[in-house]
Amino acid sequence: xxxxxxxxxxxxGDVLLRVEDLMVEFPVGRTGLKVNAVSGISFDVLRGETLGxxxxxxxxxxxxxxxxxxxRRPEGGSVSFEGxxxxxxxxxxxxxxxxxxxMIFQDPISSLNPRRKVRDIVMEPLxxxxxxxxxxRSEKVDALLAEVGIDPARAAESQPHQFSGGQxxxxxxxxxxxxxxxxxxxxxxxxxxxxxxxxxxxNLLEDLKAKHGLTLIFIAHDLAVVKNISDRIAVMYLGKICxxxxxxxxxxxxxxxxxxxxxxxxxxxxxxxxxxxxxIEGEPPSPVLPPPGCRFNPRCPAADDRCRSEEPQLRxxxxxxxxACHHPLVGGDAPVTVRTTVL
Amino acid sequence: xxxxxxxxxxxxxxxxxxxxLLELTDVKTHFRTARxxxxxxxxxxxxxxxxxxxxxxxxxxxxxxxxxxxxxGLLPTKGTERHGSIKFAGxxxxxxxxxxxxxxxxxxxxMIFQDPMTSLNPLMKIGDQIAEPLKIHLGMSKDDAMATARRLLQDxxxxxxxxxxxxxxHEMSGGMRQRVMIAIAMxxxxxALFADxxxxxxxxxxxxxxxxxxxxxxxxxxxxLVLVTHDLGVVAGHTDEIAVMYGxxxxxxxxxxxxxxxxxxPYTEGLLASIPKLEQVSHTRLNVIPGRPxxxxxxxxxxxFAPRCPYVSHKCLEEEPPLTVTPDDPAHSYAxxxxxxxxxxHEAKARxxxxxxxx
Numbered sequence: 001x002x003x004x005x006x007x008x009x010x011x012x013g014d015v016l017l018r019v020e021d022l023m024v025e026f027p028v029g030r031t032g033l034k035v036n037a038v039s040g041i042s043f044d045v046l047r048g049e050t051l052g053x054x055x056x057x058x059x060x061x062x063x064x065x066x067x068x069x070x071x072r073r074p075e076g077g078s079v080s081f082e083g084x085x086x087x088x089x090x091x092x093x094x095x096x097x098x099x100x101x102x103m104i105f106q107d108p109i110s111s112l113n114p115r116r117k118v119r120d121i122v123m124e125p126l127x128x129x130x131x132x133x134x135x136x137r138s139e140k141v142d143a144l145l146a147e148v149g150i151d152p153a154r155a156a157e158s159q160p161h162q163f164s165g166g167q168x169x170x171x172x173x174x175x176x177x178x179x180x181x182x183x184x185x186x187x188x189x190x191x192x193x194x195x196x197x198x199x200x201x202x203n204l205l206e207d208l209k210a211k212h213g214l215t216l217i218f219i220a221h222d223l224a225v226v227k228n229i230s231d232r233i234a235v236m237y238l239g240k241i242c243x244x245x246x247x248x249x250x251x252x253x254x255x256x257x258x259x260x261x262x263x264x265x266x267x268x269x270x271x272x273x274x275x276x277x278x279x280i281e282g283e284p285p286s287p288v289l290p291p292p293g294c295r296f297n298p299r300c301p302a303a304d305d306r307c308r309s310e311e312p313q314l315r316x317x318x319x320x321x322x323x324a325c326h327h328p329l330v331g332g333d334a335p336v337t338v339r340t341t342v343l
Numbered sequence: 344x345x346x347x348x349x350x351x352x353x354x355x356x357x358x359x360x361x362x363x364l365l366e367l368t369d370v371k372t373h374f375r376t377a378r379x380x381x382x383x384x385x386x387x388x389x390x391x392x393x394x395x396x397x398x399x400x401x402x403x404x405x406x407x408x409x410x411x412x413x414x415x416g417l418l419p420t421k422g423t424e425r426h427g428s429i430k431f432a433g434x435x436x437x438x439x440x441x442x443x444x445x446x447x448x449x450x451x452x453x454m455i456f457q458d459p460m461t462s463l464n465p466l467m468k469i470g471d472q473i474a475e476p477l478k479i480h481l482g483m484s485k486d487d488a489m490a491t492a493r494r495l496l497q498d499x500x501x502x503x504x505x506x507x508x509x510x511x512x513h514e515m516s517g518g519m520r521q522r523v524m525i526a527i528a529m530x531x532x533x534x535a536l537f538a539d540x541x542x543x544x545x546x547x548x549x550x551x552x553x554x555x556x557x558x559x560x561x562x563x564x565x566x567x568l569v570l571v572t573h574d575l576g577v578v579a580g581h582t583d584e585i586a587v588m589y590g591x592x593x594x595x596x597x598x599x600x601x602x603x604x605x606x607x608x609p610y611t612e613g614l615l616a617s618i619p620k621l622e623q624v625s626h627t628r629l630n631v632i633p634g635r636p637x638x639x640x641x642x643x644x645x646x647x648f649a650p651r652c653p654y655v656s657h658k659c660l661e662e663e664p665p666l667t668v669t670p671d672d673p674a675h676s677y678a679x680x681x682x683x684x685x686x687x688x689h690e691a692k693a694r695x696x697x698x699x700x701x702x
Contacts (some may be wrong), residue, residue, distance in 0.1 A: 056546045056547075056548055056549075057516075057517070057546050164403070164635065165403070166635075194402045194403050194573045195402075195573055195574060195575070195614065195617050195618050196402050196613065196614060196617045196631065196632045197402075197403075198617070199617035199618075199619070199629035199630070199631045199632075200631045200633075202619070202629055203628060203629055203631060206626065206628075221546050221547055222547055223547070223621070224618070224619045224620065224621050225619050227619070227621060227625050228619040228623070228625060228626070228627060228629065229625070229626070230625060231625065231626075247625035248624055248625055251621050251622075261548060262547065262548065263621065264551075265547040265548045265550065265551040266547055266576070266621060267547075267550070267551070267554075267574060267576030267577045267579065267580065268576055268579065268580075268621075269575040269576040269579045269603070269615055269618055270579055270603060271579045271580060271599050271600045271603055272600075273579075273580075280548055280552075281500075281552070282502075283516055283518060283519075283549065
C-alpha cells in the first residue's frame with residue numbers, strides 16, 4: 001500500500017477539494033518517536049461527487065477527515081478547498097471556511113449537547129453567524145428538521161436522549177446542513193446503527209446530496225456501505241492510499257491484494273457464499289515503525305523482496321483505476337523503477 | 344466431531360444425554376417503569392439442540408438481548424417480572440437466583456459481549472483474568488491455571504501468548520481483547536456460549552477472524568452457540584438455525600439455509616433487503632423498513648409489525664398472527680397472516696408496484 005504518487009489527481013473537471021502529500025503525525029509521549037497516522041496521501045474530489053475513504057481502524061481515514069477540516073493542523077502537505085489553501089489560513093478565515101465544509105460523526109448521541117433542546121442545537125450555527133431574522137431562522141430549521149424526518153414540534157421540546165440513535169444521526173445531519181455547506185465529511189456515520197436504520201440514513205444522505213447539491217467524503221470500514229453511496233473509492237492502509245477506483249470497478253476488479261481482503265471479509269447474507277471467503281491473519285502493524293517498502297507487505301500473499309524494499313507508486317491500470325502495488329491482481333506488474341524509495 | 348483426546352471423548356459422551364440443551368416455554372420478561380410495563384420479551388418458546396448454533400436476529404429494541412440475558416439470568420432483580428419456563432440440560436433455571444446461577448455461569452454457560460473493553464477488568468493482567476475461573480470452578484492450582492490460560496490464548500490464535508499473559512487490556516487492540524474474552528469464556532469448557540453482538544464494534548477484517556475463531560472453538564468442543572446480532576450477514580455463515588425477533592416476539596424461526604431460501608416473514612425480508620449488497624451497482628436505492636420498532640409499553644394490536652409492513656391488510660391490524668409451522672418443513676415456523684409467497688402477498692406487492700409506477 002503503501003503507495004504514494006499523484007497520478008490519480010485530475011487536471012480537468014470542477015475540483016472542489018484537492019489534498020496533496022497530506023502528512024499527519026502524533027508524538028509518542030516523550031520518546032521522540034511518532035505515529036505516522038497519514039503519510040503523504042493525495043486525492044481530489046470534484047464538485048457533486050462522493051468520495052469513499054475505506055480501511056481498517058488505524059489506517060488514518062478519520063485523521064484525514066479531521067486534517068481536511070484543520071481540526072488538527074497537518075504536519076505537511078496542502079489542502080485546497082474551493083481554490084483556497086487551508087493549511088496556512090488564519091484561524092478567523094478558517095472558521096468562516098468551515099461554514100462551507102461540515103462534518104458528521106460516528107456516535108450521533110455524543111456529538112449532540114445532552115442539555116440542550118434539539119431544535120436549538122440545529123439553530124445554533126445560524127445564531128452564531130447571525131444569518132437572517134429570527135423568523136427566517138425558525139423557518140429554515142423547521143424545514144430542515146422536517147426534511148430529515150424529525151418532527152420540528154417535538155424537536156423544540158426534547159433533548160437528544162429522547163431520540164433513538166438513528167434519529168440523533170438525522171439531527172446531526174440537519175445541523176450540518178443549516179449553513180448551506182458545499183462539502184460534508186461523514187466519518188463512519190452509519191457504523192453504530194442497525195442495518196435497517198443504516199439503510200434509512202444512507203438513502204437520506206443520497207436525497208439530501210441531490211437536493212442541496214452537496215459533495216461528500218464518506219469514511220467507513222464497511223466496503224459494501226461505501227460502495228453503495230460513493231462514486232469513487234480510495235482504499236487506505238496504514239496511512240497510505242493503496243487503490244483509487246470508481247466504485248463499481250473496485251468491486252468488479254479489485255487490483256490491490258488488500259482491497260480483495262476487505263471485499264472478502266464482508267459477511268454476505270447467503271449461507272452458501274459465506275463458505276468461500278478468504279480472510280487475513282493478524283492486524284495492521286504499528287504505525288510508529290511502519291514496514292519499509294509497501295506497508296502491506298507483512299500481510300500480503302504476493303509480497304517479495306521488491307515489496308519489502310521499494311515503495312509502490314500509484315499508477316493507472318485502467319481508465320480512472322489506480323493502484324499502488326508491484327504485483328497487482330490485475331493490470332500486470334509495475335515496471336521496475338530506477339530508484340528505491342527509502343522511508 | 345473428530346476423535347480427540349480422552350478428555351474430549353468423555354466430555355462429548357456426557358453431552359449425549361437425551362433432550363434438547365435449551366428449552367424455552369412462553370418466556371416473558373417485563374420491566375416495571377414509570378411509563379408502564381415494558382414487555383421486552385413477550386412469550387417466546389423454542390428449543391435448541393446440543394451442539395447447534397442458533398442466531399437471534401432483530402433490530403435494536405426487538406428484545407433479542409433481553410431474551411439472551413433472560414436465559415443467562417443476567418437481569419436486574421428490581422422491577423423485573425419473569426414468567427414462563429427456561430430449561431437448561433433438563434433443569435429449570437428460569438427461577439434461579441444470581442447466587443444459584445454462579446455455579447452455572449462459566450462452567451455450563453459462558454458469554455461474550457459487544458464491548459470487549461468494558462467486559463475486561465482494566466486493572467488485572469490478562470493471564471490472571473483467564474486463570475480466575477479455572478481456579479474457582481475447576482479448583483486448579485495457580486501454575487496449572489496459568490499453563491491452561493497460555494494454551495487457551497493459543498487456541499484463540501493470539502500470537503506470543505507468554506507476553507500477552509502479562510499484559511493489561513489497554514495494551515491490546517479491540518480484536519485481541521475480544522479473543523481474550525473468548526479464551527475466558529472457553530476456560531471451563533462450557534456447554535453453551537452466548538455471544539451478544541460479539542463483532543459489532545470491530546472492523547470487518549477482524550470480525551471475520553473472530554467469527555472463525557468462535558466457529559472453530561464450537562466445532563472442537565461440541566458446544567452450542569447462541570449468536571445475537573442485528574446483521575443477517577453475520578449469522579448466515581455461522582449458525583444452523585435462525586430466530587428472528589420483533590417487538591419482543593419470535594416472528595420466524597428456521598434452519599439457516601431454509602430461512603434464506605424461503606423466508607416467510609415480511610420483516611425478515613425487509614431486514615435482508617436493507618443490507619447494502621456488493622454486487623449491486625453503486626447508488627442503488629436501498630429498500631428500507633419505514634418507521635421504528637413498536638413501543639413495548641403499548642404494543643400495537645394485531646401483528647406488531649403491521650404498522651411498518653408494506654403488505655399490511657385489515658386482518659393484520661386486528662388479530663395477532665400465531666406462530667405457525669410451514670407445511671413442508673416442520674422446523675420452519677413464522678407468525679404472519681399473509682406470508683411471503685402467499686396469494687395475498689403477491690397481490691399486495693403488485694398493488695405497491697402499480698402505485699409506484701403511477702407516481
